[in-house]
Amino acid sequence: MTDQSKDLKVQAKAQKINGVRGMNDLLPADAAQWEHLDHVLRDVARAYGYEFLRTPILEATAVFQRGIGEVTDIVEKEMYSFEDRLNGEQLTLRPEGTAALVRSVIENNLLYEGPKRLWYTGPMFRHERPQRGRYRQFHQFGIEALGFAGPDIDAEIILMGQRLWDELGLKGVRLEINSLGQANERAEHRAALVTYFEKNTAQLDEDSQRRLMTNPLRILDSKNPEMQALIEGAPKLLDFLGAESLKHFNAVQALLKSNNIPCKINPRLVRGLDYYNLTVFEWVTDELGAQGTIAGGGRYDPLIERMGGKAAPACGWAMGMERVLELMKVSGSLPEPQAQCDIFVLHQGGETLTAAMIIAERLRSAGIDTILFCPPDGESASFKSQMKKADSSGAAFAVIIGPDELAKDEAQIKDLRASGEQKSIPLDGVLEAVMNALVGASE
Numbered sequence: 001m002t003d004q005s006k007d008l009k010v011q012a013k014a015q016k017i018n019g020v021r022g023m024n025d026l027l028p029a030d031a032a033q034w035e036h037l038d039h040v041l042r043d044v045a046r047a048y049g050y051e052f053l054r055t056p057i058l059e060a061t062a063v064f065q066r067g068i069g070e071v072t073d074i075v076e077k078e079m080y081s082f083e084d085r086l087n088g089e090q091l092t093l094r095p096e097g098t099a100a101l102v103r104s105v106i107e108n109n110l111l112y113e114g115p116k117r118l119w120y121t122g123p124m125f126r127h128e129r130p131q132r133g134r135y136r137q138f139h140q141f142g143i144e145a146l147g148f149a150g151p152d153i154d155a156e157i158i159l160m161g162q163r164l165w166d167e168l169g170l171k172g173v174r175l176e177i178n179s180l181g182q183a184n185e186r187a188e189h190r191a192a193l194v195t196y197f198e199k200n201t202a203q204l205d206e207d208s209q210r211r212l213m214t215n216p217l218r219i220l221d222s223k224n225p226e227m228q229a230l231i232e233g234a235p236k237l238l239d240f241l242g243a244e245s246l247k248h249f250n251a252v253q254a255l256l257k258s259n260n261i262p263c264k265i266n267p268r269l270v271r272g273l274d275y276y277n278l279t280v281f282e283w284v285t286d287e288l289g290a291q292g293t294i295a296g297g298g299r300y301d302p303l304i305e306r307m308g309g310k311a312a313p314a315c316g317w318a319m320g321m322e323r324v325l326e327l328m329k330v331s332g333s334l335p336e337p338q339a340q341c342d343i344f345v346l347h348q349g350g351e352t353l354t355a356a357m358i359i360a361e362r363l364r365s366a367g368i369d370t371i372l373f374c375p376p377d378g379e380s381a382s383f384k385s386q387m388k389k390a391d392s393s394g395a396a397f398a399v400i401i402g403p404d405e406l407a408k409d410e411a412q413i414k415d416l417r418a419s420g421e422q423k424s425i426p427l428d429g430v431l432e433a434v435m436n437a438l439v440g441a442s443e
């Protein structure tokens, strides 16, 4: 073959197209874990009377600019934003759920009849550098309680988190908590921070020098190791809180204590989004390397008004589902892989296929998960190769309909797990025989 003809051959073979970096497929082997997680999340949300709300994945960019704040990593660097080619609208793939949910609550007037407890789940998008536990498309479960002002709801949403970690069997999760006070208290603290950092500008990295003018609180959030000593010595917001803010913070802590939820006050916890006031918190673990925050949230009383709604208090949190699943793996609490089906039906094509398909439908109508063998070549396959598939499906029993069985109006049922026993049953008694066998197997 000449080089030219080799080139032509290579060109003729279609190039494979890969997924987008940092955006992962959920493969069948992991589906059962996600399903299990979804179940537990739904159950816990229900247990506390939270209602489901789903917003679209795309929102007007302004939702996040105004909601999360212009001077945040998310809005400055991480959003997937683009202009709609048809009408020039500025759109953004949601980087988080809270601002979008508040947009929906206002637009649909959901607080009209009073406070609301809501939850959501779904994909979020942030253009971060992918690494273990940090992806460009990731999934959050979040809860938001809107219209409640007291510390009781702060404590309630934290209790929900603790219940979740317990139900999921997570080990080594710590709760860190702080109070960001109110705007006037943060303003006083901000002035003190600016004075402090201005005296030490040489030690600030480029990002922090910029933030000194725009959002100095964010400097406390910096992970730059060379700035940690400087940050450690900075004025603490907690020292600037007034009596009301302290009362709220103390009440939250007292409620947590009376429910045996240990927490550590972390004065440097400021969160990466700008809508918070008063209580903020994060659940962290040392088991996942650098991305050890599995969930975070807090109170965001100013947000609803800032988004154009009638002022109402609110609080909530969201967890990273990939990180929680990873921690479940580390904690050894992932569920066992599930069988694909209860029953695997084998046949030899032709009339035996017709009978097998009718029987498989009858089993499914009775709530029995059933896979009907379909030969990959569209023709037929030996019983031996079908039986291999039946075994690897994890089915408890195989139902076999060959020409000999069909001629006698019979089928065979074979135990695939325990005894391996195989016996003949009347064709019109397959459902009954299968039900009895499944009941017997589960006893």
Ligand code: HAM
Pocket (backbone or CB within 6 Å): 095, 096, 097, 098, 099, 126, 128, 133, 134, 135, 136, 137, 138, 139, 140, 142, 143, 144, 272, 273, 293, 294, 295, 296, 297, 298, 300, 315, 316, 317, 318, 319, 320, 321, 322, 323
């Ligand atoms: P957040 O701290 O930005 O808060 O995100 C919440 C959680 O999402 C994080 O603790 C982390 O587990 C997960 N997460 C964030 N970014 C990534 C990523 N790139 N890859 C994987 N997981 C990630 C919020 O989003 C707020 N909306 C939480 C909230 C709700 N506050 C009040 N209500």
